[in-house]
Amino acid sequence: MDIRPDIQIPSMIKAMIDVVLPAVDPEHKMAQEQARLVIGTLQLIAKRLPLAYRYDVDELNRYVTFAREIAMEMRGSIDTPSCAELERLADRGSEVLDGARTDPPEIESAIFQLRAAVGQLIQDVNAKAPTDVRKTLRQRVLNMSKTELERELALVIDMGFEMDPDKRPVPIEKQLPPIRRK
Known part of the structure; x- marks a missing residue:
């Protein structure tokens, strides 16, 4: 038995369509709806799975860039350990991106760490920084969030x-840059 997702997901979809859905009582509307939702979700996963790695690499690359930019902008305005931590994690994220054989969970972990560090810096800036600095960071975060929402x-x-x-939105396939190799 081949457990690769590109084989298993279409097999599960076929089983749902050919066996499970016909066996669900047609009078049980919620069960019918849920079975169709499972089929639709599996079809979406099958279609998007080939893009997942590129999507994560693109997200990590954008977070590394964003983290470096806001850390540099905020460093002179606020003295907080979160700036140094954000810079450290941006450097680590950059190393992950440079890894020719980086494992996808390592990319995902770097993304999560950068998200958390960005969030901590935002909290620190909102608690301690002057109004103009908070306003600048707020606009940067809104711009980044808009891009994230469009991608999602x-x-x-x-x-x-x-x-x-x-x-x-512009199809995700067109939004994602190709993976660059050194």
Whole structure:
């Protein structure tokens, strides 16, 4: 038996469509809906799985850049250990990106650490920094958040949440840069 996701997920979808869904009582609307939701989610995962690594590498690259920029901008305005920690984690994230054979969980861990460090710096700036510094950081965070939201929406667009065709995001495949090799 091959356990690779590119084999197993289509097999699970086929089993759900051919065996499970027909066995669910048609009068039990919630069960029918949930079975269809499972099928749709598996189809989405199957479609997006090949992009997951590129998506994570792109996110880590953007967090490293963002972390370095805000740490540099905030360093002169606020004396806090969170700036040094953010810079340290940005350097570590950069090392992860440079690793030719970096394991995907290592990339994900670096992303989570940078997210937490960015959050800590935001809290420190909001608690201790002058108003103009807080305002600058707030705008930077809003800009970063907008990009993140657009990426997240593009990743799940096939689930049909966005009904207005004018508001559909650029497809995630077009948003993600190719993986660069040194």
